[in-house]
Amino acid sequence: MDPWALLGIEPSDDARAIKRAYAKKLKQTRPDEKPQEFQQLHSAYKRALTIAERPQPMMESPQPVIESPQPVIESPQPIIENPQPVVERPQPAMETQQPSPQEETAVAEREAPPELPPEQDSAAAETERQKRIDEYRQVLEQVDRALESDRLIGMEETWRFLAECSYLLEEEFNWNLGLGVFERFARFNSEAPEKGSQVAANILVHGDMLFGWSESRGYLYREFGEALCNAVFDVMEGDLQSVDPLQGVRGGRKLVEQKPRPAEESLDYYYFGNLLGRAFALLLDVFLVYVVVGLTTSVVMIKAMGKSEGDASFTALSVSILGYLVLAWIAEGSRWQATPAKYLLGYRVTDRHFKRVGYPHGLWRIFSFMFTLPLFKIGWFINCFLGGNLLHDRLSRTYVIDYRKSREEYLKGNGGQ
Amino acid sequence: MAVIGIDLGTTNSACGVLGEEGVTLIPNRLGDVLTPSVVGLDSAGKLVVGRTAKERLINHSDRTVAAFKRLMGTDHKVALGRQMFSATELSALVLRSLKEDAEAHLGETVTEAVISVPAYFNDNQRHATKLAGELAGLKVERLINEPTAAAIAYGLHDKREGNFLILDMGGGTFDVSILEFFDGIMEVHASAGDNFLGGEDFVEAMIDSVLKEQGMGRDQLSPRQLQNLTMQMETAKRRISQHPEQRLQLEVGKQKIEWAATAEWFEKLATPLLLRSKRPIERAMRDADLPPQKIDEVVLVGGSTRMSLFRSMVGRMFGRLPSCHLDPDTVVAMGAAIQAGLKSRSAALEDIVLTDVCPYTLGTGVINEDSPEQGEYFMPIIERNTVVPVSVVRRVWTAHENQTEVRVDVYQGENRLVKKNVYLGETSVPVPKGPKGEEAVDIRYSYDMNGLLEVDVTVVSSGKTHNKLIEFSPGALNEEEKASALQKLSKLKFHPREDEENRALIARGERLYESSLGERRETIARLLGNFDRVLERQNPAEIKKARARLQEVFDELDGEDWI
Structure with missing residues (x-):
């Protein structure tokens, strides 16, 4: 659509007039009230502005920006009292020529420190400049030294000096040093025989924070070529460290870090729990309950109530089995979706949609279990031929899945959408 | 009914309201405009918030959090006591x-509020803020970006037109926004x-540097000790531009050092952080596509922009002194209050329209x-940096044979791999x-x-639309959880307002007691004991007098107000 019609004005290259027209229209098209009309109006406004700013053919200078000389390039001495506007990253004065890898030995000589054309001839400025040049040389030498030792490269401690050198806050110095360090890292990484001996991601990310490499990717790629830049940026991408939000919180008895609530995964395939594994889980669970509940009961009965040992052990066993049923009901219906032993073995109890069973449905499952197994011994036998989907599972419409195995298989496959 | 504007900060919070003659910042129960964002429980299980809680951070760090x-x-989660x-x-x-x-x-x-959030807050954080409002019994009319709020306050204050760069460094977040103000339109060009x-x-x-020097963790x-050290460092940081040589008595582990x-020491350790702040x-x-000379004013917001190192860095970047003639601590609250006023009585401020952008890229995994x-x-x-409100559709196709379900993961970030972006949630259809x-879905x-x-x-x-709220986003609560959170919070009560000043004073005295030694310590203990006895007699006039007296003594002992 014609942007001028939307704005309600004649085509114009007067940015002020466009803005005025937009403002007038916008007050009738408030973004919170008419979002769609607002989007149209806004894009019309942006288009009109672009048309207005397009250089006119009769104008002589194509880009007004180039006309105004940028003070930064000429006056590299950043003097704090006299701030200099920075337009773009200052052009690196000297490192435009790339030494090819064969010329590695010549690099040191050719690599003059940042060219800082003296603006003031005063001696003071000269010494200041010299100080920066010395610092630049020193840091780069230190980088070279660190890169020589395989052991040092990997340690974050080694690279602390990068953040500690002086003049880092000065744009010119920072930029030139950044280029020097970047080049060294890039060459080192592209020549490293295998991934393990490269400058690692965390160190590159640290360097990026200091020198802002990823902000000037375009320039670096033009300057150093794709292979070298990839050697840095690809490794940097691999860094998965993120800021720990727990750091910085003050006070509290303790901070409990909770993993993000696991998104309920929809795995491709689910495997039934293995029969032997389940039998083992059952035994282990009953044993656990017996140790905790059964033994206590029998001790209490013998000591406190003076019952005979036989009576006591019978009661203890019954109590344990009852205890197991209660435990299974609560645990399988809970968030854990499994009794302790099942959980350990990686099994989960789910409904037919592979979701949590819940307590009412879980109760039904326990009754099914009671009907099929302890009461009718033939149930044990039948279960051996049911392929993991046992009698009580079928009766209660639940599954016992081998979650661990299913997940591993899933991860082995792809993680597609 | 008034709608208030709230700046919910990392370190301090404030609120304001737009009245007939402009914005009023609302003083808290202690008479301060800033309320430290510190929460604690005292031994009686009562709730302590603000300065009193901040004072208790040293002695009762297990029951207080900042x-x-x-x-x-x-x-x-954070545990306070049990x-x-x-x-x-x-x-x-x-x-x-x-x-x-x-x-x-x-x-x-008051039942409605506008709450400010850092512009760079992600969707989860915004939802959490909104939810916090609901749990506090406030309907959150609008979440406003902090730099935008500051710009509103400045824009209305100065009535100047042009491009503004807002740098907002608070206690825990750093925001950059570029806005243009013209003909009553406030347009955000970019946020980072x-x-x-x-x-x-x-x-x-600073703490890390001290501990490293001592070879301790x-x-x-x-x-x-850690809380004490933090407080000392915080004070030192504030004073460093005025007092470039400070001698501090620190207690680390068993030794006193x-x-x-010094200013050089501070500069060295601040450099990496300052460089980090340059990136946004x-x-x-770059996103706003504006050359620096087109920025008419650089505005500093947030307490941390008081650091002279930060100011000179900004000065060097833009070749001019940044402006900060409104109090950087409260300007966001003022802006939020104006926005609240805009919502409630639009007549007076009808001439102002605000357009904002989405500071992140939002997308899905493929x-x-x-x-x-x-x-x-x-x-x-x-x-x-697309102007909002906005609605965009993209189409994706099934990736597997006989696929019966498409899962749409929602991510936010700038990386080309989803695993390095922020996970916001997902929905399946x-x-x-x-x-x-x-098969395809839009x-x-x-x-x-x-x-x-x-x-x-x-x-x-099928043309079927599934409008699902994002599920599983971290920090989100369902109705049931919300109800139980509400119930839990409603059980916590504040002390009566009139007691608050006494409590703050006692907490301050206890903090001073902790950090002093010898004779001074005994004096403080005696003064606190006397004050307790005055409180017991419950004679308001006497209490008031004793409080003023004690306040004076503490002011003298404290030297510097560190809140």
Whole structure:
């Protein structure tokens, strides 16, 4: 659509007039009230502005920006009292020529420190400049030294000096040093025989924070070529460290870090729990309950109530089995979706949609279990031929899945959408 | 009924209201405009918020917590005594305290508010903030970006037109926004930021430096020592530009050391953090496509921008002195209050329209066939710095044969791999079975003025739309959980307002007692004992007199107000 019609004005290259027209229209098209009309109006406004700013053919200078000389390039001495506007990253004065890898030995000589054309001839400025040049040389030498030792490269401690050198806050110095360090890292990484001996991601990310490499990717790629830049940026991408939000919180008895609530995964395939594994889980669970509940009961009965040992052990066993049923009901219906032993073995109890069973449905499952197994011994036998989907599972419409195995298989496959 | 504007900060919070003659900042129960965002429980199980709680951070660090804004939008919890709290609940307690202050000040109930959030806050963090408002009994009319709020306050104050660069460095977050103000229109061109960069990080760096020098780790310090050290460093940081040579008596582990906090030392450890803060500035400038000379004014917001190192860095970048003639600590609250006024009585401020942008790229994950081990690729749907409200649709096709379900993961970030972006949630829709690539769904992302995202998924073949709220986003609560959180918070009560000043004073005395030695310590103990006895007699006039006297003594002992 014609942007001028939307704005309600004649085509114009007067940015002020466009803005005025937009403002007038916008007050009738408030973004919170008419979002769609607002989007149209806004894009019309942006288009009109672009048309207005397009250089006119009769104008002589194509880009007004180039006309105004940028003070930064000429006056590299950043003097704090006299701030200099920075337009773009200052052009690196000297490192435009790339030494090819064969010329590695010549690099040191050719690599003059940042060219800082003296603006003031005063001696003071000269010494200041010299100080920066010395610092630049020193840091780069230190980088070279660190890169020589395989052991040092990997340690974050080694690279602390990068953040500690002086003049880092000065744009010119920072930029030139950044280029020097970047080049060294890039060459080192592209020549490293295998991934393990490269400058690692965390160190590159640290360097990026200091020198802002990823902000000037375009320039670096033009300057150093794709292979070298990839050697840095690809490794940097691999860094998965993120800021720990727990750091910085003050006070509290303790901070409990909770993993993000696991998104309920929809795995491709689910495997039934293995029969032997389940039998083992059952035994282990009953044993656990017996140790905790059964033994206590029998001790209490013998000591406190003076019952005979036989009576006591019978009661203890019954109590344990009852205890197991209660435990299974609560645990399988809970968030854990499994009794302790099942959980350990990686099994989960789910409904037919592979979701949590819940307590009412879980109760039904326990009754099914009671009907099929302890009461009718033939149930044990039948279960051996049911392929993991046992009698009580079928009766209660639940599954016992081998979650661990299913997940591993899933991860082995792809993680597609 | 008034709608209040609240700045819920990492370190301090404030609230204001727009009245007939401009914005009024609402004083809290102690008469201060700033309420430290610190929450604690005292031994009686009563709630302590603000300065009193901050004073208790040293002696009762296990029952007091600060800087919890950093945990917003996560599932992490903090234990105060026996009880566990999420950052949302803690924020709700601060908001409740501010709400009560506002009610006492205005003499009416307050049920609606505009709350400011860092522009770079992600969707989870925004939802958590909104939820905190609800838990505090406030309907959150609007979430406003902090730099935008500051710009409103400045824009209305100065009535100047042109391009503004707002740099907002608070206690825990750093935001950059570029706005243009013309003909009553306030247009945000670009926003960028760092959610984990603020004044607290400078303090942490100072502590790390001291401990490294001593060859000790944080775990070797008792909680009390650590809190004490933090306070000392915080004070030193504030004073460093005026007092470039400070001698501090520190207690680390079993030894007492004398530490020279010099300006050079501070500059060295602040440099990496300052460099980090340059990145968002550069990014915002590039996104706004404005050369620096077109920036008419650089505005500093947030307490941390008082650091002279930061100011000179900004000065050097833009070749001019940044302006900060409004109090950087309260300007966001003022802006939020104006926005609240805009909402409630639009007549007076009808001439102002605000347009904002979405500071992040929002998208979904799509299958990555080139390098499956790297995980899914990120498919942008709404590009960063798109003007909002906005609604964008992208179509995706099924990736497997006979696929019956399409899962739409929602991510936010700038990386081409989803695993390096922020996970916001997901939703699944059923699709008819068919060969791979046959079925398609349209994913619509709608981003509103509050910075909240809504996702609709339409199955193309059936035309069925599934409008699901994002599920599983960290920190989110369902209705049941919300009710139980509300119940838990409603059990916590503040002390009566009139007691608060006494409590703050006692807490301050206890803190002073902790950090002093010898004779001074005994004096403080005696003064506190006397004050307790005065309180017991319950004679208001006498209490008032004793309080004023004690205040004076403490002011003398304290030297510097460190709140």
